[in-house]
Amino acid sequence: MSGKQRHPEIAFRKHDHRRCQRQLLSAATHLCAERKLRLTLRRRQVLEILLASHQPMGAYDILAELNRSDDKERVAPPIVYRALEFLLGEGLIHRIESRNAFISCIHPGHHRGAQFLICRDCDRVAELESNDSGLLAEADSLGFAVDHSVVEITGVCAECQKHDR
């Protein structure tokens, strides 16, 4: 499988996003098949909406997007939240706590907490995979059993700094 390595700062660079999207959706499909899970219509729709960009989206933005396409069916919040819950659980998306928002994962299926650089100008988010070992070691030395870690760094990305702020 070629082209699978995605560098962390992909969101901050020009890239063939169509291809990126296709690959990630395909990865999700395979992952669900392997795990014998159902990537149902709603789940796939929500994932596709998130895959359309490397920007975090609020649940209600996703909802609006779902309701935009067809002018017939209107869908209610629980539909979206349930799909998000599933996708989070399988490591296909992440939640950005500091924004109450959700974003597609660029390393689908890796459960271990990622780290995010969030540009406050353009709102793009880079997903890093440092092993924040220093901190985890410190937790360990205090006898603290780590479940999950949230690391979200806000600032201004290189691109936006060029545009003079």
Added chain:
Amino acid sequence: MSGKQRHPEIAFRKHDHRRCQRQLLSAATHLCAERKLRLTLRRRQVLEILLASHQPMGAYDILAELNRSDDKERVAPPIVYRALEFLLGEGLIHRIESRNAFISCIHPGHHRGAQFLICRDCDRVAELESNDSGLLAEADSLGFAVDHSVVEITGVCAECQKHDR
């Protein structure tokens, strides 16, 4: 000034909390005086409520607490949110993003982002002060200008692990 050093895991240990509280309130008072800021009634009340424990509290919990004491005056959400905003701005409290909650800072006035260990059993929160230099270095190498960092690690504290879960 004696007894000023507070170790990070203080929340997870028995300690003279009355004293801890008194010192932190006094530190806040001095800090506001130095900075020529007003630690008004509402601000002090909210800070005191947060200082009463090392546990994060939601804005509406704080509100309820404010409204409990006197049975006369009822205060509305903006009062609380404004006080919280001030206290956050001066580094007297922190926001725990993953819980939509607020907690008193054990190193008042230090603005740089702290790191938190959050016990999901007892809800106590330890405030660390690692320099998560690895991550910041990585941000830097991507040309990303860091503003603020959120680091929240959820798990089970040593104490709660003893109680067999």
Added chain:
DNA sequence: GGACATAGTGTTATATTATAACGTATCGAT
């Protein structure tokens, strides 16, 4: 010490984010 500008408060209303509860539909196994 009165007039002014500013910062803080009080109040109402409302926006935004998230979940409870319950009935219906779909899927997969037998």
Added chain:
DNA sequence: ATCGATACGTTATAATATAACACTATGTCC
């Protein structure tokens, strides 16, 4: 074909947060 389990659809509502505006207190300039 039936059954149990999972997912969906729907209504209502909970929990968190802010907008907007009038009023009050504080500091400061003269």
